[in-house]
Amino acid sequence: MKNTEIEIITSVKQALAESKKKITIVPHENPDGDAIGSALGLGQVLQNFGHQVQIIPVNDYPDFLKWFSSDVPVIIFEKQRKLAKKLLFESDVLICVDFNTEKRAGHLEKVIKRFDRTKILIDHHPFPTDFCDFTVSETTYSSTAELVFDLVNSIGLSDRIESKSAEALFTGILTDTGGFNHNTSNNTFRVISNLMEFDINPDKIRSEVFHNFSADRMKLLGFCLNEKMKVFPEFRAAVISLTIEELERFKFKPGDTEGFVNYPLSINNIVFSALFIEKEGFVKASFRSKGNFPANEFSSKYFSGGGHLNAAGGESELDLEKTILKFTQLLPEFKHQLLETTI
Numbered sequence: 001m002k003n004t005e006i007e008i009i010t011s012v013k014q015a016l017a018e019s020k021k022k023i024t025i026v027p028h029e030n031p032d033g034d035a036i037g038s039a040l041g042l043g044q045v046l047q048n049f050g051h052q053v054q055i056i057p058v059n060d061y062p063d064f065l066k067w068f069s070s071d072v073p074v075i076i077f078e079k080q081r082k083l084a085k086k087l088l089f090e091s092d093v094l095i096c097v098d099f100n101t102e103k104r105a106g107h108l109e110k111v112i113k114r115f116d117r118t119k120i121l122i123d124h125h126p127f128p129t130d131f132c133d134f135t136v137s138e139t140t141y142s143s144t145a146e147l148v149f150d151l152v153n154s155i156g157l158s159d160r161i162e163s164k165s166a167e168a169l170f171t172g173i174l175t176d177t178g179g180f181n182h183n184t185s186n187n188t189f190r191v192i193s194n195l196m197e198f199d200i201n202p203d204k205i206r207s208e209v210f211h212n213f214s215a216d217r218m219k220l221l222g223f224c225l226n227e228k229m230k231v232f233p234e235f236r237a238a239v240i241s242l243t244i245e246e247l248e249r250f251k252f253k254p255g256d257t258e259g260f261v262n263y264p265l266s267i268n269n270i271v272f273s274a275l276f277i278e279k280e281g282f283v284k285a286s287f288r289s290k291g292n293f294p295a296n297e298f299s300s301k302y303f304s305g306g307g308h309l310n311a312a313g314g315e316s317e318l319d320l321e322k323t324i325l326k327f328t329q330l331l332p333e334f335k336h337q338l339l340e341t342t343i
């Protein structure tokens with residue numbers, strides 16, 4: 001470990017593992033399994049230590065992430081603005097998990113900027129901006145949850161981990177690796193093996209997360225693959241798009257389109273996939289790639305976004321049709337890179 005890293009860990013230890021404090025944990029907007037799993041896992045460990053902890057996501061998250069045994073309070077900012085703000089500004093420490101820039105906190109961006117006590121970032125996305133006092137950022141980690149486990153150990157709180165926190169951290173790793181399909185390392189499986197010591201039930205967790213869909217969601221997926229997917233074999237790319245009307249037709253609930261963007265990557269020879277979803281006033285973009293094709297660079301250059309090499313997101317201010325046109329017109333520019341991509 002470099003000197004500065006040791007200094008950061010020492011400061012984080014002082015902030016989290018010495019005196020009892022009020023701590024707020026903020027995951028990114030539209031929280032996914034890693035954002036919620038890291039927040040609940042870390043929150044539970046800190047609560048077990050004796051801190052007063054709450055998690056404040058900016059907006060609600062899907063039902064398939066609402067079964068945890070964790071008892072850390074979760075206050076959704078968009079639903080209880082006043083209470084959330086009050087609790088946040090009463091906190092001694094604010095911990096941001098699973099995002100690399102304030103912008104990813106959505107409507108909480110300004111609040112995070114205004115918060116003037118200790119701010120800590122724990123994240124695994126590349127290119128973190130310098131918006132916290134202490135930044136624990138490790139891009140080699142599969143997930144923030146994997147990093148939280150190691151950090152909790154480094155700051156001397158390993159004896160506070162139990163089944164509730166282990167279950168949440170397991171879920172973060174499980175979801176961010178797509179069920180151990182990508183981004184795993186020796187360390188990932190070492191951490192998983194350690195988490196398994198805490199009497200958790202991986203079969204139950206997998207079932208809660210991956211086998212918990214409504215029939216409407218399955219029909220929406222079928223509709224997408226049948227009628228809304230365009231494949232461009234000459235560019236090794238594919239795109240899926242959905243309008244608001246189509247989402248309503250299939251009784252869309254948050255989380256229903258989770259994972260749709262991955263499907264085209266199981267087509268032989270496809271290495272780049274995009275999903276565009278119409279929202280009120282903008283289009284949400286998701287990108288996935290294989291091998292060395294940089295989904296995050298593509299997204300940050302053309303869709304005001306970012307993320308990881310193989311999983312990125314962004315948005316478009318054009319309408320849905322024009323967004324798809326923009327995407328297809330960009331493919332020739334990347335043809336060489338796409339054809340050269342190795343896995």
Ligand code: 5GP
Nearest residue numbers: 286287304305306307308311312313314315
């Ligand atoms: P998803 O496609 O699942 O929404 O996001 C994939 C990855 O890209 C996640 O790691 C997420 O944090 C990141 N990401 C998603 N949307 C955005 C965005 O609008 N801006 C940036 N910078 N990253 C995003």
Ligand code: MN
Nearest residue numbers: 034098144176
């Ligand atoms: Mn993550």
